[in-house]
Amino acid sequence: MAEVLIDSIPLKDPKPFTYRIPTALQGRIEVGSAVLVPFGNRKGVGGVVTGLTEEIKTEFEPKDILEVLSEGVLPSLMKPLLEWVAAYYSAPFSGVWLAAVPKGILKKKRKKKNKSNEPLELPPVLTPDQVKVLGQIEKNSKSLFLLHGVTGSGKTEIYLRAIGENLERGKQAIVLVPEIALTPQTVSRFRARFGERIAVLHSGLSGGERxxxxxxxxxxxADIAVGARSAVFAPLERLGLIIVDEEHESSYKQDSAPRYHARTVALKRASLEGATVILGSATPSLESYEAASRGEFALIELPRRINGRPLPPVEVIDMRQELREGNRNMFSRSLKKAVEGILERGEQAILLMNQRGYSRFVLCRACGQAVRCPRCAVSLTLHKGKSEYLICHYCGTRALSPSICPSCRSPKIRHFGVGTQQLEETCQELFPSARIARLDRDTTSRKGSHAQILDGFRDGESDILIGTQMVAKGLDFPRVSLVGVLAADLALNLPDFRAAERTFQLLTQVAGRAGRSEIPGAVIVQTYSPEHFSVQRAKEHDFEGFYHEEAESRRELSYPPFGKLINVVASGTTLESTQEAAESLAASLQRRGVMALGPAPAPLSLLKGRHRFQLLIKTEELESARQVLRESLSEQSSPKNIRFAVDVEPLNLL
Known part of the structure; x- marks a missing residue:
């Protein structure tokens, strides 16, 4: 018998179906085989074998597999990896398979790709630091490396050289980048060196392209896979190297089932297949840096920028003082003057505002109520287009901006908070001669628009680039001499134990966009929390200092990397039944000796019309806690409207 996941037609609830293997096909079918099967009233649809079982009696007569279409979609040696992911993240195997294999892969006809005749780029001369790092990789007995290099230190060249040596040994490589948006820039750099040996994998491609x-x-x-999170499952049989660039980025964690972390999966895959892993970042995650300090990874460092260029000086502006001195503008006087200076000199600036839209929320000053999403426990964000409208960034609900309060009918409606749209509007007022581009989810929803905006900025078509955290990620513009950060403490106000780490990483990364060529750079950070240690350490470019201070508080509270977390969210259509289900699960866990914080209403207590309660398990023994959780979940007899979502090692508790 074979478990077959239907691939070539869309199903509302994808799951494997049981088929019989006929005598004529015995021995030809294995896990990963692409097969043709009858389904419903269809005579033949494509599917992938996800499991083999002994023949068992069922309530119905299984149908026969009709034909074997091709060799395994995935190399057979990857089956243990997928099984491990399913077990580790408490996810169904079929869901892991769907995450690993491109949707509709069986019904896409292959087209012969035209080979490029572009000459390959010659590698540059290495800096002494780069020579040292490559020597450490070559000679070290370890196969796991954490490359800690300041922004602009030449980490990408290390990746390119390591891949080149890997290819010379007849091996293949995977390069993971944190954002789909980064992929075109990364691909162009790698393709210039390796030509058509590169293949790109990310969800931004069409089904046929992928x-x-x-x-x-x-x-x-092709023997080099470059892509975002899911590229960790690239179907390579001779894998020798996995590179995880900007390994600290939270986008490597999938926020829907299966909730895997690509960095963790990369480490496991390398272990199973005997490959080397290089994790790279200017701001390593506490988990990776702590692992390196324990000797689990070999720590290799690039402490200086290429050609001895200095890291840019960072000026921190206390916006409380600006307000006391009568400046109510979103621009401090220092930042306004600095922008005027770069415009006079014909240079460029990047301005970071990590909140898209026009205003963060709309509030009634009579009754104090914010206009909220009817389906989610969040305020709606004001956007401006041809008209003013409110949108929920969680479920997509849209509404026209009201002229009177929906709660008390008062006309005293005001907009509060600032987003990228309002920042763009203010820049147009303050700097009327400036050419301004904006990079956020609203301006990059169309395919190719992200690359178009960045290419235009690189070619000098705009003077100021405004954006959310997208502008902090790995971008290299030689004419950028100023980076301004508005509302640097947005993340600090979130109820999340990683808030300080995320703030430090964001400030350090965006500061690294300035002064990357001959033009000296400067960074101005505006904040209402200038004394916070994450802001001060970022100002000093002091990762070590930040790590030790943050690690101390994490250790006291047994938060990662000094403890493990499992987050369980119960959701349902009624408040009472959801709370009862969460309390029942908590009681079951307690009977088995596992303590959980909660249950309590989740920070987003209502999401897409479903009420949500959260339990947080803190443990030092992840496997035993996972096993107890599985047993407790299996004994729950909750109403049909109740769902439990399990997130092992969550990055976000919102």
Whole structure:
């Protein structure tokens, strides 16, 4: 018998179906085989075998598999990895398979890719620091490396050289980047060195494009996979190297089931297949840096920028003082003067505002109520287009901006908080001669728009680039001499134990966009919390100092990396039944000796019309806690409207 996941038609609830393997196909079918099966009233649809079982009696007569279409979609040696992911993250195997394999891969016809005749780029001369790091990788007995290099120190060249040596040994490589948006820039850099040996895998591609790249890797036509999170499952049989660039980025963690972390999966895959892993970052995660301090990873460092360029000086502006001195503008006097200066000199600036939209919320000053989403426990964000409208950034609900309060009918409606749209509008007022571009989810929703905006900025078509955290990620513009951060403490106000770490990382990374060429750079950070240690350490470019201070508080509270977390969210259509289900699960865990914080209403207590209660398990023994949780969940007899979502090692508790 075979468990077959239907691939070529969309199903509301994807799950494996049981089929019989006929005598004629015995021995030809294995896990990963692409097969043709009858389904409903269809005579033949494509599917992938996800499991083999002994013949068992069922309530119905299983149908026969009709035909074997191709060799395994995934190399057979990857089956243990997928099984491990399913077990580790408490996810169904079929869900892991769907995350690993491009949707609709069986019904896409292969097209022969035209080979490029572009000459390959010659590698540059290495700096002494780069020579030292490559020597450490080559000679070290460890196969796991944490590359800690300041912004602009040449980490990408280390990746390129390591891949080149890997290819010379007949091996293949995976390069993970944290954002889909980064991929075109990364691909162009890698393709210049390795040509058509590169294949790209990320969800921003069409189904046909992704299936084509997948087949190129599976057939051996390409041997370097570059992509975002899911590229960790690239179908390579001779894997020798996995690179995780900007390894600290939270986008490596999938926020829907299966909730895997690509960095963790990369480490496990390398262990199973005997590959080397290089984790790279200017601001390593506490988890990775702590592992390096314990000797689990070899720590290799690039402490200086290329050509001895200095890291830019950072000026921290106390916006409380600006307000006391009568400045109510979102620009401090220092930042306004600095922008005027770069415009006069014909240079460029990047301005970071990590909140898209026009205003963060709309509030009635009579009754104090914010206009909230009817389906989620959050305020709606004001956006401006042809008209003013409110949008929920969680479920997409839209409404026209009201002229009177929906709660008390008062006309005293005001907009509060600032987003990228309002920042753009203010820049147009303050700097009327400036050419301004904006980079956020609203301006990059169309395919290719992200690359178009960045290419235009690189080519000098705009003077100021405004954006959310997207502008902090790995961008290299030689004419950028100023970076301004408005509302640097937005993340500090979130109920999240990682808030300080995320703030430090964001400030350090965006500061690294300035002064990357001959033009000296400067950074101005505006904040209402200038004394916070994450802001001060970022000002000093002091990762070590930040790490030790943050690690001390994490250790006291047994938060990662000094403890493990499992977050369980119960959701349902009624408040009472959801709370009862969460309390029942908590009681079951307690009977088995596992203590959980809660249950309590989740920070987002209502999401897409569903009430949510949260339990947080803190443990030093992840495997035993996971096993107890599985047992407790299996004994729950909750109403059909109740769902439990399990997030092992969550990055976000919101």
């Amino acid at each position: 299936a084509e790249e997948w087949h190129r890797l599976r057939s051996g036509e």
